[in-house]
Amino acid sequence: MRILVLGAGFGGLELSTKLSAELGGDADIVLIDQSDGFVFGFSKLDVMFGKTLPDAVFHPYGDIDKPGLRFVRTTIRSIDPEALRVETDSGVFDADIMVIALGADLDPSATPGLVESGHEFYTVPGAFALREVLSDFAGGHVVVGVTSTPFKCPPAPSETALLMHDYLTRRGIREDSSISLVMPLGSPIPPSPAASEALLVAFADRDIAWHPDRLVESLDPQRKVVVFGDGSEMPYDLFLGVPRHLVPSVVADAGLTVDGWVPVDPHNLETAFPNVYAVGDVTSVGTPKAGVFAEGQASVVAEQIVRRVRGGPEPATYDGHGICYLEFGHDLVARVDVTFLSGQAPVGALDGPSQAIAADKIDFGTSRIRRWFDRTWVGG
Ligand SMILES: Cc1cc2nc3c(=O)[nH]c(=O)nc-3n(C[C@H](O)[C@H](O)[C@H](O)COP(=O)(O)OP(=O)(O)OC[C@H]3O[C@@H](n4cnc5c(N)ncnc54)[C@H](O)[C@@H]3O)c2cc1C
Numbered sequence: 001m002r003i004l005v006l007g008a009g010f011g012g013l014e015l016s017t018k019l020s021a022e023l024g025g026d027a028d029i030v031l032i033d034q035s036d037g038f039v040f041g042f043s044k045l046d047v048m049f050g051k052t053l054p055d056a057v058f059h060p061y062g063d064i065d066k067p068g069l070r071f072v073r074t075t076i077r078s079i080d081p082e083a084l085r086v087e088t089d090s091g092v093f094d095a096d097i098m099v100i101a102l103g104a105d106l107d108p109s110a111t112p113g114l115v116e117s118g119h120e121f122y123t124v125p126g127a128f129a130l131r132e133v134l135s136d137f138a139g140g141h142v143v144v145g146v147t148s149t150p151f152k153c154p155p156a157p158s159e160t161a162l163l164m165h166d167y168l169t170r171r172g173i174r175e176d177s178s179i180s181l182v183m184p185l186g187s188p189i190p191p192s193p194a195a196s197e198a199l200l201v202a203f204a205d206r207d208i209a210w211h212p213d214r215l216v217e218s219l220d221p222q223r224k225v226v227v228f229g230d231g232s233e234m235p236y237d238l239f240l241g242v243p244r245h246l247v248p249s250v251v252a253d254a255g256l257t258v259d260g261w262v263p264v265d266p267h268n269l270e271t272a273f274p275n276v277y278a279v280g281d282v283t284s285v286g287t288p289k290a291g292v293f294a295e296g297q298a299s300v301v302a303e304q305i306v307r308r309v310r311g312g313p314e315p316a317t318y319d320g321h322g323i324c325y326l327e328f329g330h331d332l333v334a335r336v337d338v339t340f341l342s343g344q345a346p347v348g349a350l351d352g353p354s355q356a357i358a359a360d361k362i363d364f365g366t367s368r369i370r371r372w373f374d375r376t377w378v379g380g
Pocket of ligand 1: 006007008009010011012032033034035040041042043044045074075076077101102103104121122123152153156248250279280281282289290291292293294324325
């Protein structure tokens with residue numbers, strides 16, 4: 001059985017690891033990614049706020065060495081979901097089963113003024129470059145804002161505002177600065193009223209101004225103001241933005257999308273094309289765009305594929321469950337345990353924040369690196 005896994009992010013790594021563990025040499029698994037290595041989303045914040053260095057959070061794909069699994073570093077140029085074939089810079093690959101785990105692309109240039117006079121903290125280069133930008137910042141009005149919906153890891157802008165407070169305090173320039181968090185949502189984490197309430201209290205305690213229901217439309221570099229979708233404006237000295245998200249063009253060109261993302265059966269992650277699955281941020285499955293959900297979906301697809309090779313009972317369907325860690329600053333982390341089931345309102349419970357959960361979060365990262373790359377990572 002030839003299995004093509006497109007994209008070695010959270011979803012693709014989990015899927016190919018599980019398939020290798022279950023099928024070993026009985027399958028021919030090819031994992032394709034255009035990058036040299038993997039970086040956790042949360043590591044971007046760690047680097048940007050000076051907690052660690054870029055090299056310490058970069059996990060090279062060259063380290064992957066698992067039975068039945070071959071990693072190919074190349075760019076996918078076209079996908080034919082009917083013929084189960086992809087064209088890449090390294091030639092053509094054919095499959096019996098294909099899984100699309102290509103994530104969401106980010107386009108900072110889609111927001112006028114963002115590249116010229118603001119910064120984005122969602123791409124690896126953007127977040128890593130901010131390390132220097134922040135260390136040169138002399139104080140002023142910091143605005144954290146979002147330019148499009150849906151966007152990955154909806155708690156990340158709130159975490160950024162809280163970590164910014166700690167960072168400016170540590171540098172002794174908090175009193176010369178103000179922080180505004182502008183979100184396109186009515187509350188910081190809509191599926192969890194308890195987490196939203198705790199965040200609003202934390203913002204108030206730290207004098208972080210919270211502005212709900214506003215989407216950034218553009219930045220005016222001359223006047224140094226952020227312009228929002230409702231026409232209102234806000235001056236800034238330092239703007240940190242979540243850039244526009246969109247499906248990778250190779251996925252759109254393949255005719256796999258409806259309303260911008262890949263629709264899938266929410267129970268088993270099958271696309272409209274036979275033998276083609278999609279997992280993670282590239283889909284419109286109904287969960288937030290976050291690694292934990294990509295991982296859970298990958299696990300369900302792995303079980304489906306293993307059953308097709310080995311037989312056995314029908315595997316469990318996708319349960320929409322995930323645990324999101326939430327940085328509160330002051331070295332404390334909370335946990336939001338949330339389930340998204342189609343047709344039902346999501347339910348999210350809050351635990352913490354505490355130091356014990358901060359330790360759990362480190363374990364979350366290190367355990368994935370052990371499983372996916374067979375190596376020890378100290379985390380953080
Ligand atoms: C600041 C920040 C903090 C975050 N914190 C968390 C967190 O704490 N917890 C959490 O669960 N999630 C978090 N996330 C979200 C998380 O990073 C993503 O949701 C997750 O990585 C999605 O997994 P995925 O497999 O769908 O896609 P990705 O991990 O994005 O992987 C997609 C892969 O496809 C590859 N690719 C794309 N196009 C091509 C092509 N044409 N050819 C070859 N390869 C290609 C890319 O190189 C990439 O490696 C955070 C994100 C950010 C930005």
